[in-house]
Amino acid sequence: MAEEKHVLSILVDNKPGVLSRIAGLFSGRGYNIDSLCVAETMEEGVSRITLVTQANLPLVEQIKKQLNKLINVIKVFDMTETEYVQRELAMIKVTAKPENRAEILRIVDIFRCKVVDVGAEHYTIEVTGDEGKLAAIRSLLRPMGIKEIARTGMIALFRDVK
């Protein structure tokens, strides 16, 4: 059965060791983690973990059940089952030679990004978007010379209130 990308949104008790329980579950059972993002929610004591994994259907079912089995997991949503919005933030440090500076700024403008740091030889660009947008800007900036990238990993919400 074909592997597909699944975005899991996991509400957990905000307690010490919870992340390690989830990471340990994935490593111990041989599941993949493509990206992982953790932060508090509006509700006190509850955090949301957005986790992207690659798995076929029976396996993703098993992953969701195993996550639910963890005592500190409150609820697991598979975002991929329905309409959702996703975003990721990346910071890209790109080599900015005098002859490239205008071009880079044009790309930044087109992609509605921001330059957050300027050096003698570089720009650091903040870009927010879905995976496609991030991939696109990377491929456009690559010829100028990307020095470093830092990414947050994906976060996601359902379109409808759940």
Added chain:
Amino acid sequence: MKLSGAQILMKTLREEGVDTIFGYPGGAVIDIYDELVKTDIRHVLVRHEQGAVHAADGYARAAGKVGVCLVTSGPGATNTVTGIASAYMDSIPLVVITGQVPRGLIGNDAFQEVDIVGITRPCTKHNYLVESTDSLARVIKEAFYIARSGRPGPVLIDIPKDVANTTVDYKEPGDVKMRSYNPTINPNKRQLQKVVKLVEKARRPVIFAGGGIILSKSSEELTRFARQAQIPVTTSLMGLGAFPGSDPFWLGMIGMHGTYRANMCTSECDLLIAIGVRFDDRVTGKTDAFAAQAEIVHIDIDPTSIRKNIPVTVPVVGDCHAALTTLNGMLDEADLTDIAGKREQWFARIGEWKNLSRLAYVQGETIKPQYVVEKLYELTGGDAIITTEVGQNQMWAAQFYHFNRPNHFITSGGLGVMGFGLPAAIGAQIAQPDRLVVDIAGDGSIQMNIQEMATAVQCRLPVKVVILNNGYLGMVRQWQELFYDKRYACTCMDHAPDFVKLAEAFGAVGLRATTVDEVETVLKKGLSNYKDRPVIMDFVVDKEESVYPMVPAGAPITEMLLV
């Protein structure tokens, strides 16, 4: 009310109904022990912390309660890991309390410090590092609730020394409410109605029951269901005793060392009703070939067990007891006219399989291990609580001792821990002081926790140890014989101790049988005498006897080596 952490621990343990603790003191738990001896809780001083956990496991199964251990930090804690992992695999409710260095020293590589919460995260149902004396009572209550509810399992509580010896204003923690933990008890009725429809329709049904029946105390409901619906029953190793071994519907155990007819039935059936099982690889063999003609119903309280290894037609999440009670009620209303007639051919077929190959052995000049187990069964009337070590001894116990009641067969099924049987027998004997408790052991595995003889002697427990002594690590030797051209790499243990003298050195009784004639004499003597101390019975058996039938690992379970 001002109470120290140690006092709160004792108070809460009493409220949870704890009357026995298996443990071993150490620096980080001195404060707790100082309070423990002031209570009426019985403390069983083991000789190794692994023994404490297996004993608590045996106690939990024989008593039907949560088993409790208390050990110190560092090595005390790490020594519990094997026992915890075994209890986790077999879904046995335990609360394991470990001491920890004071909070201010955590993370400093302090003396006898280890991150036991980190180490046991993947082999406990849940675990806690207690952060403050104020939270201690709530944590203990949650731990017991988690250990015994849903699919039971071990829970570890790590208590820093200064949490135990700080005094606080005690407040009642109240009832346990956990938003993130709500096991499904009552199964979906629509799913169960589908099961009844399948039962009505099936021509060749089989029930495959497991440890979940014993844990949920549903043996009677299972027996009623099988008889009412006219369905033969096999069980996993963990399920032995869940269905009477003397019942005409009994097929014997399934799997790698299961009976011919149980494995054939599973392969040929058109409906497999699996209840309280998890389809271990020792049960299924090659999964593609497992019950390939059947619609499969799987009833289990743990959703992760369902569709993990085997595709299922009707999944039912819920407690086995609730499911079987509802199913029995539905069967009362169902159309079961001429159900016996419908099944007649199927039972005839099963009879043929039974005649074709039974569990058997040929008793020659040397003692056959199966003969010892069979004699033990006869002499105890099948009434003893049997614990086992792991390997051939475990399989012969499963095959030749017939279990008619639940909670009488106590074995490390999932993890397969050698050295489990003796401490588990100690725990079982403490839970059931008036019952006969026998550990069926091998000469290899008994040496793994033999130090617990001292515990049994100190507690004056009349535990019986039957050693099937073949001088080999027999199960591995058997694999080497069958699949490795008899290259017996490191499986010959030709320097075993003299078990009779060893027993005597511990202050126990040692008996030995070397001829077939002596078997019964030794068993009779060992079983009926010595009410105040343990007995080791050393049976010098055929060195190269193997366990049959055997399904090679990964083969379909119908491909059995029969002799």
